[in-house]
Structures are given as structure tokens and as C-alpha cells.
Amino acid sequence: MEIVEMDGSGRIYIPAEIRRRLNARRFRIRIVEGGLLLEPVDAVDSYYGRFGPPRYASLEEIEKALEDAAQVDLR
Known part of the structure; x- marks a missing residue:
């Protein structure tokens, strides 16, 4: 286990050995009980929200939109 510090700008230094093992440059960050969780983002997720909201x-909203689109195609 490594101990790291956050600087005044909110940056956290991740040691090189850990970065090499992760082999990722983009992460999703989540607040979990007792701390933070960093999850590597794969290529598909990296496009999420890039082209607009x-x-x-x-x-459920996605499934409803699919059902509505299927109904339009069946008419």
C-alpha cells in the first residue's frame, strides 16, 4: 500500500510502478465509504458525453426510448 498526498490544486501523485501496472490514463472517480475509488475508463466510455450532454x-429511459422507436417502426 502506498501513501500519497494531494496538492493545493487537488492533484494526487500516483507512483510510477502503480501507473505502469494500470496501463490507463483516464479514470472514473467515485466517492465510496471511507475514500475514493479510481476505475480505468475503456475506449468506449471515453467518448461518453464528449459530443454533447x-x-x-x-x-430505464434508454429502454423506454427503444420501445417507443420500435412502436414507430411497426406502424
């Missing part, structure tokens, strides 16, 4: 906020 997301249309749907939940899986």
Missing part, C-alpha cells in the same frame, strides 16, 4: 439519465 447525454440524452438519457438512466437505463
Whole structure:
């Protein structure tokens, strides 16, 4: 386990050995009980929101939009 510090700008230094093992440059950060969780973002996730705000906020909204689109195609 490594101990690292956050600087005044909020940057955290991740030691080189850990960076090499992760083999990633983009991360999703989540607040979890007792700390932070960094998850590497794969190539598909890296495009999320890049071309504008997301249309749907939940899986249910996406499923409803798919159902509505299928109904239009069946008419």
C-alpha cells in the first residue's frame, strides 16, 4: 500500500510502478465509504458525453426510448 498526498490544486501523485501496472490514463472517480475509488475508463466510455450532454439519465429511459422507436417502426 502506498501513501500519497494531494496538492493545493487537488492533484494526487500516483507512483510510477502503480501507473505502469494500470496501463490507463483516464479514470472514473467515485466517492465510496471511507475514500475514493479510481476505475480505468475503456475506449468506449471515453467518448461518453464528449459530443454533447447525454440524452438519457438512466437505463430505464434508454429502454423506454427503444420501445417507443420500435412502436414507430411497426406502424
